[in-house]
Structure formats: structure tokens, C-alpha cells
Amino acid sequence: MSPTAAASGELEVLDGIGFPTKRDEAWRYAPHRRLGQLTFGPNADGLVGESVELGQRIPDVGGPRIVVVNGVVSPELSTFDAEGGLHLSTLADAADSGAATVRGHRDGATIVDAYAALNVAYATDGAVIRIDDGAQIEAPIHVVDVAVPGSLTNTSTSAVVIRLGAGSSATIVETRIGIGTSFGGSNVHTSIVLGDDAALEHILIQDLPAQQVHLSRVEITQGERCTMRTRSFNLGGSYGRLAYTVELTGADAIADLSGLFFGAGEQILDQQITVVHSAKDCTSRQSFRGLLDDASSGVFNGGIDVCPGADGTDAEQSNDNLLLSNRAEVNTQPRLEILADEVACKHGATVGQLDDTALYYLRSRGINAEDARRLLINGFADQIVDDVSVDAVRTWITRRLGHDHD
Amino acid sequence: MLHVENLTAAIGDKQILKGLDLDVGAGEVHAIMGPNGSGKSTFAHTLAGRDGYDIGGIVTLDGADLLDMSPEARAAAGIFMGFQYPVEIPGVNNMYFLRTALNSVRRARGETEIGARDFLAVAKEAMQLVEMKQDFLDRAVNAGFSGGEKKRNEILQMAVMQPRLAVLDETDSGLDIDALRIIAGGVNALRGPERSMIVITHYQRLLDYIKPDFVHVLVDGRIVESGDHTLALHLEDHGYADFVNTDLNDAPERPLAGASS
Numbered sequence: 001m002s003p004t005a006a007a008s009g010e011l012e013v014l015d016g017i018g019f020p021t022k023r024d025e026a027w028r029y030a031p032h033r034r035l036g037q038l039t040f041g042p043n044a045d046g047l048v049g050e051s052v053e054l055g056q057r058i059p060d061v062g063g064p065r066i067v068v069v070n071g072v073v074s075p076e077l078s079t080f081d082a083e084g085g086l087h088l089s090t091l092a093d094a095a096d097s098g099a100a101t102v103r104g105h106r107d108g109a110t111i112v113d114a115y116a117a118l119n120v121a122y123a124t125d126g127a128v129i130r131i132d133d134g135a136q137i138e139a140p141i142h143v144v145d146v147a148v149p150g151s152l153t154n155t156s157t158s159a160v161v162i163r164l165g166a167g168s169s170a171t172i173v174e175t176r177i178g179i180g181t182s183f184g185g186s187n188v189h190t191s192i193v194l195g196d197d198a199a200l201e202h203i204l205i206q207d208l209p210a211q212q213v214h215l216s217r218v219e220i221t222q223g224e225r226c227t228m229r230t231r232s233f234n235l236g237g238s239y240g241r242l243a244y245t246v247e248l249t250g251a252d253a254i255a256d257l258s259g260l261f262f263g264a265g266e267q268i269l270d271q272q273i274t275v276v277h278s279a280k281d282c283t284s285r286q287s288f289r290g291l292l293d294d295a296s297s298g299v300f301n302g303g304i305d306v307c308p309g310a311d312g313t314d315a316e317q318s319n320d321n322l323l324l325s326n327r328a329e330v331n332t333q334p335r336l337e338i339l340a341d342e343v344a345c346k347h348g349a350t351v352g353q354l355d356d357t358a359l360y361y362l363r364s365r366g367i368n369a370e371d372a373r374r375l376l377i378n379g380f381a382d383q384i385v386d387d388v389s390v391d392a393v394r395t396w397i398t399r400r401l402g403h404d405h406d
Numbered sequence: 407m408l409h410v411e412n413l414t415a416a417i418g419d420k421q422i423l424k425g426l427d428l429d430v431g432a433g434e435v436h437a438i439m440g441p442n443g444s445g446k447s448t449f450a451h452t453l454a455g456r457d458g459y460d461i462g463g464i465v466t467l468d469g470a471d472l473l474d475m476s477p478e479a480r481a482a483a484g485i486f487m488g489f490q491y492p493v494e495i496p497g498v499n500n501m502y503f504l505r506t507a508l509n510s511v512r513r514a515r516g517e518t519e520i521g522a523r524d525f526l527a528v529a530k531e532a533m534q535l536v537e538m539k540q541d542f543l544d545r546a547v548n549a550g551f552s553g554g555e556k557k558r559n560e561i562l563q564m565a566v567m568q569p570r571l572a573v574l575d576e577t578d579s580g581l582d583i584d585a586l587r588i589i590a591g592g593v594n595a596l597r598g599p600e601r602s603m604i605v606i607t608h609y610q611r612l613l614d615y616i617k618p619d620f621v622h623v624l625v626d627g628r629i630v631e632s633g634d635h636t637l638a639l640h641l642e643d644h645g646y647a648d649f650v651n652t653d654l655n656d657a658p659e660r661p662l663a664g665a666s667s
Contacts, residue, residue: 356457361493364454365503365563366481366511375506379497379546386497 019114026113026272029299029331031239038185038213040118041153043071043125052077052146057207058175059396063139064088066127070148071156071186073125077144085135085168091126091159110245115215119189123159126188129172133165133195140171140390147177147212149184155213156186162202166195166223171203173393176216177236178208185213185237196223196250203393207236207400210265217243224250224279231388232259233397234269243272248282248310258287260384262401263296263328274303277340281312289384290321291377292328303335304347310340317347322354322380374402407432407602408453408571413463414627415445415452422448424627425463430571433599437613437638438606440624441646446606447490449624450575453604454487455480467571481507482514484570488560488577494548500559501543504529504566511567532565535592554585561592572596573604578612590615610642625649 019035020027052069054077066088067077073090080088111117127143147156162172176188185208194200208214214237222228234240246255261269269292275284290298300319321330334347354376362372381401388394408430415423422445430436440446452461455477465472467483475483495503508528509519520528529543536558548556557577564572574593578586593616597603605616613621613635621637622629623646630649631637 355493358493358495360456360477361489361495362503362507363477364456364481364485364487364489365507365567366478366514367507368478368510369476371506371510372478375498375503376495379495382497 014114014117017111017114017117024113026243026301029268029270029297030241031268034213034239037183038155038187039153040122040155040157040187042122043156043158044150044152052148052179054144054146057177058142058144059173059205059390059392061140061142061173061390061392063141065142065144066090067144067146068126068158069146070150071123071125071158073127083137083139085132086137086141086170087128087130087132088141089128091128091161092124094128094161095124110219112217112245115187116189116217119157119159119187119217122157123189126158126160128161129170130163131165131168131170131198134167135165136168137170140173140393143172143174145174145176145186145188146179147184147186147208147214148179149182149212154182154184156184158186158188160188160190162190162192162200164192164194164198164200164226167197168195169199171201171390173203173205173390175205176208176214178212178214181209181211183211185215187215189216190218192218192220192228194220194222194226194228196225198223198226200227201229201231201389203388203390204230204232204242205393205397206232206234206240206242208240209236210238210267212237213239215241217245220244220246220255222246222248222250222253222255222282225252226250227254228256229387230255230257230259231384232257232271234259234261234271235400237267239268239270241270241272244274246275246284248275248277248279248284251279251281253279253282255282255284257285258384258387260289260291260381261298262291262381263298264293265296266294267296268299269296270299270301272299272301274305274335275315276305276307277310277313277315278307280310282310283314284316286317286319287384288319289380290319290330291324291381292321292330293324295325295327297328298330300330300332300349301335302333302347304337304345306338306340306343306345308339311342313340313343313345315343315345319349320380321349321351322377323351324354324377407468408604409464409466411464413449413452413461413465415448415459415461417459422459422627423452426624426627426629428622428629430602430604432602433597434620435597435603435605435616435618437616437618437621437635438604438624438629439608439610439621439638439641441650442608444624445627446608446624447575450487450490450573450604450606453480453485453571453573455485478510479514481567481569482511486564486567486569486572488557488564488572488574490576490579492548492551492556492560494546494551496546496549498547499543500545500547501525501529503547504543504563507563508566528566532562535565535595536561537588538562553580554582557581557585557589558592561589561596565592565596569601571602571604573606575606576608577605578607578609586612586615610638613638623649
């Protein structure tokens with residue numbers, strides 16, 4: 001049942017943690033049997049990056065790019081050219097040079113579950129993005145993670161460390177894909193710390209092959225008055241799990257999280273969101289949409305924790321879902337824990353089907369039934385897609401979802 | 407052009423249309439008036455092809471059997487229905503929707519599709535007709551539109567689609583006088599010798615602006631009286647009481663100048 005670590009000697013990281021089961025609320029709908037077949041270990045070096053064909057599998061966002069293949073940065077596929085105020089390096093290099101940010105990341109990582117522990121143990125490489133105080137970085141920075149299930153272990157492990165200095169701003173795109181048709185996947189953790197008055201848009205695209213599994217954690221800590229926008233697109237894999245934890249530690253900060261999960265076949269697409277308001281007068285928004293076809297299923301487990309003293313909190317959460325087949329399902333759950341005064345918290349969830357009246361309306365305008373259906377589906381998805389500021393990402397997702405809306 | 411003969415429509419056990427007869431010639435504007443629940447909207451939907459009715463009788467457009475066609479095939483054949491309650495479609499851009507609609511019927515008719523630039527010219531002309539600004543096209547279809555904006559958007563679509571037969575279902579409901587004037591202006595501008603219209607309304611007010619060639623009174627699923635526009639004036643004064651719950655053969659005599667059946 002438990003995943004096997006290739007290097008069993010390092011399994012002490014798992015001591016006392018144990019793998020999650022269906023009894024853990026955050027893992028209730030996960031395919032535990034399949035997760036049990038994932039194998040973790042040190043990433044094999046020497047995988048040739050140039051043999052990986054990225055092509056149309058990732059958006060071409062321009063700007064610098066760091067490509068991680070099976071847990072190891074590929075110099076051939078990466079371009080580290082950075083404008084002033086932006087510092088890009090590999091996690092391996094940063095760790096060698098003992099950069100304080102990286103030590104801080106690894107020491108401070110929250111071990112919420114066994115996969116977090118495995119990530120800390122085995123993520124020896126990945127991307128480190130540091131932005132100086134006050135630097136406004138225009139070009140989007142792209143971090144691509146490619147899983148190539150190998151013979152030693154089938155699951156790659158990497159980490160992304162993002163540090164924004166006070167008053168700086170940037171846009172970062174993370175695309176997670178995989179190669180091949182064999183079983184396996186990736187376990188990638190991202191750590192983001194925003195200094196006071198910083199602004200970051202972080203876009204995460206999960207599009208692994210249908211045989212693979214993706215496990216992601218994004219941990220965000222925000223300082224005063226800073227703005228964090230996350231946009232997630234959970235599209236690929238047999239199980240795609242995107243977990244976000246946002247800690248609002250400085251007053252007047254804004255966390256705006258939105259995402260789309262679009263499943264077909266027997267995919268399970270899981271979003272686990274927690275926003276912790278620990279400072280006064282912060283605003284958070286969670287807006288997630290699910291589109292589920294065939295026998296796919298979606299999970300939205302969204303938490304808002306308002307700590308004692310976090311007065312003036314303004315938090316909203318919504319999860320709207322469209323079931324496109326009578327075999328599809330979604331499990332949506334709000335978790336609100338409010339321990340402060342003068343708090344405005346709202347949450348709402350909807351589950352529906354395509355609106356027959358809207359279909360008829362479109363058809364009465366000459367649009368055939370299939371096109372009308374697609375138009376409604378795309379319209380539902382576009383309300384999340386349109387939130388993305390990077391044109392190339394919008395275009396890519398639009399095409400990935402099977403339409404060429406202009 | 408449109409021939410309707412003994413049209414019946416039911417939802418489950420509830421019979422709504424009970425043998426409706428109507429002929430609409432090319433270029434004619436017919437008003438259909440009637441009390442609530444008389445079947446006016448159902449008649450419009452049976453022409454547009456809404457699912458869910460058990461339908462009997464004959465409806466042909468230029469000789470082709472309309473009842474056999476899907477809603478999209480009817481649109482391609484030239485039917486356009488202006489909805490009483492236009493549907494909000496969040497996330498679908500109005501301009502994109504309009505162009506998709508126009509190109510869908512063009513494709514179905516074997517015509518070439520219209521490109522984005524040419525379409526913009528078509529849309530701009532249509533927008534002037536209903537006094538809309540450009541930002542109207544950039545918004546999602548009807549989403550967050552006021553009642554008046556939704557109805558104007560219906561007429562905008564009609565102007566773009568250039569139908570053979572427009573069926574306007576209570577296009578005047580919920581409009582203030584300015585919006586009514588704009589919409590009626592748009593409809594009048596679209597009148598032409600090859601375009602027919604069926605204007606369904608509860609009130610005579612709209613017909614002050616859109617002068618019909620014929621007025622029909624629909625009561626309990628049948629057309630019980632037909633005449634010229636003066637019939638509408640009579641209804642304004644006397645209501646539908648003359649036609650409701652009375653044996654039609656015993657209906658009181660009314661002065662109906664120029665009435666035709």
C-alpha cells in the first residue's frame with residue numbers, strides 16, 4: 001500500500017508521518033491504490049534534456065525559462081537570461097552556495113504529509129527565482145517541470161523557490177508536464193514569499209499524460225500590502241492534485257486565487273486550498289471552476305482560517321461546477337474557521353449541467369447543437385482563463401481546451 | 407410564406423395550442439395579441455423549434471416543413487425569434503456569439519463565412535440601428551444587461567441575421583418609453599418586402615410604433631378574431647373580455663373597420 005522509496009535508507013523522513021489514507025479529509029477522494037504504486041528516490045542524473053520535445057506541449061511565454069527534466073535542471077532547454085533585479089539559478093547551485101533563501105526554504109518547509117516529506121528529502125534541484133526590492137520584472141518567467149518515469153523510480157521530485165523583495169513585481173508561469181505513456185508522475189513543491197508591497201501573478205498549468213499522477217504543493221507567505229494572484233489549470237494526469245496554502249502574515253494584503261479543473265475519462269482533479277488570515281484587514285478570494293465530463297471527478301476543498309486578531313478580514317470563496325455527463329461527479333467542501341471579530345466571509349458552491357434554455361437560445365441563432373454545447377463550455381471556462389494576464393498562456397489554454405476563440 | 411394549419415401543442419396533458427391557423431405573406435407584419443396564458447409564447451417557440459412540446463398540425467415556411475427541422479435548421483431557413491426573456495450566457499463574448507451565429511447559418515446555406523473585419527462592419531451598422539455603443543459587443547451575451555439592453559440585443563441579432571421571418575415575443579415587455587422607441591425604430595428599419603414579422607404582444611402600446619398589417623387575437627390556443635390595426639385599438643379600450651369565456655358565435659358585434667379574417 002505504501003509507496004516504496006528506492007533509497008529505503010532515506011525513509012526516515014517518513015518516520016512518524018505515514019502515508020495519507022481516505023480517512024484524511026484532504027486525501028479523501030484521492031486514488032490511494034494508484035498513489036501506492038508511485039516510487040520516490042533521488043533523481044537520476046544524466047537524463048538528456050535535448051531528447052525532450054517540448055514544442056506545443058507548453059505555452060511559449062517568452063522571457064527566461066528553467067526546464068527541469070525528471071527532477072534535474074536541463075541546461076540545454078533552459079535560458080537563464082535575466083533582466084536587472086531578477087536572479088535565476090538552479091536549486092542545486094543555490095544549495096551548493098548555501099544561499100540563505102534556500103536553506104530557509106528547506107528548513108522552514110511544513111511537513112504536512114508524507115509527500116511533503118518526500119519532497120524535502122529528494123528535491124535536490126529545481127528553480128530558484130529571486131527578485132530584488134523594487135524591481136519590476138516585465139517578462140514572464142517560465143518554470144517547466146517534465147516527468148519522465150524511469151526505471152529506478154517512476155516519480156520525479158523537484159522544488160521551486162520564489163522570493164520577491166519589497167515593492168517588486170513579477171509574473172511566473174509554472175507548467176508541469178510528463179513524457180511517455182508509462183505510469184509515474186511528479187511531486188513538485190513551490191515556496192513563495194512576498195515582501196511588503198510586492199505583487200506576483202503565479203500561473204500553474206498541470207498537464208501530465210493520462211497515465212501519470214501529479215502532486216503539487218504551493219506554499220505562499222505574504223507580507224504587508226502585497227498582492228498575490230494565483231491562477232491554476234488542472235488539466236492532465238489520471239490524478240492531478242494542486243494544493244495551495246496561503247498565509248497572510250502582513251496587514252492589508254490581497255490573495256486572489258482562481259483556477260479551472262477540466263476532467264474527462266476517469267481523471268480525478270483535486271484542489272486543496274487553504275487561506276490563513278493571520279493579519280488584520282487582508283482580503284482573499286477563491287474562485288474555482290470545475291468542468292467534468294465522462295466519468296471524471298473533481299474535488300474542491302477550500303479553507304478560510306481567520307486567526308484571532310485578524311479583524312477586518314474580507315474573505316470570499318466560490319466553486320462552480322458543470323457536470324457534462326451523468327457519470328461525472330464533484331465533491332466540493334468549504335471549511336471556514338473564524339476566530340476574529342468584524343469579519344466578512346462568504347462562500348458558495350454550485351453544481352449544474354449545461355443550461356438547456358441557453359442551448360436552445362444558441363441553436364435558435366443557427367448554431368448547431370455540438371457547437372452550442374462547446375460555446376457554453378468554453379464560456380464557463382473562459383471566465384477563469386480571461387483572468388490570466390499572459391496572452392500566450394490564455395491562447396495555449398484555449399487551444400488545449402479545444403477551441404480557437406479569438 | 408408562412409403557413410400554419412391546425413397547429414396544436416401540448417406539454418404533457420396540458421393542451422396549449424388547440425388548432426391555430428395563420429398565413430403570413432411576404433413583407434407582412436402580423437400582430438398577435440392575447441391575454442396571459444393564451445398560448446402566445448408557445449406559438450413563438452413552436453416556430454423556433456423548442457423541445458418539449460407534443461406538436462400536431464402543419465407549419466411550412468416557403469413550402470418546407472418547419473416542424474421537421476432542428477432549431478438551427480430553422481434559423482438557416484430564415485426564422486428568427488426575439489425572446490421575451492433573452493438568455494444570459496456569461497463568458498461568451500457578444501461579438502463572437504453574433505459572428506458564430508451568422509457564420510453558422512451562412513455555412514448551412516452553403517455561403518462563404520464572413521471574416522472578423524467584414525463582420526465588424528455588419529455589426530456596427532446593426533448597432534446604430536438600436537443605438538448601441540461598441541462596448542456592447544465586448545460584453546458577455548446578455549450577462550448583466552438591463553431589461554432594455556437585452557431586448558435591444560435581440561433586435562441587434564435580428565439585424566445581423568437578416569431573417570425571412572422574425573417572430574418577436576413580447577419584445578416590448580419591461581421597456582420604458584425610450585427603449586420602446588429605439589426598439590420599434592430598429593424593427594421598422596428592418597421591415598422590407600421580403601421580410602415578414604410576427605409581433606407578439608400583450609399591449610397595444612407597441613403597435614403605436616410598429617404598425618401591423620394584420621392583428622390577430624389569440625385566446626385559449628386559437629386565433630378567435632383577425633382584423634387590421636384597429637382591432638388592437640378596440641382591445642385597448644375593451645380588453646380581452648369579449649373573447650374570454652364566451653361562445654365565440656355569441657360574441658357581441660363590434661365595429662371593425664376593414665377587418666379581414
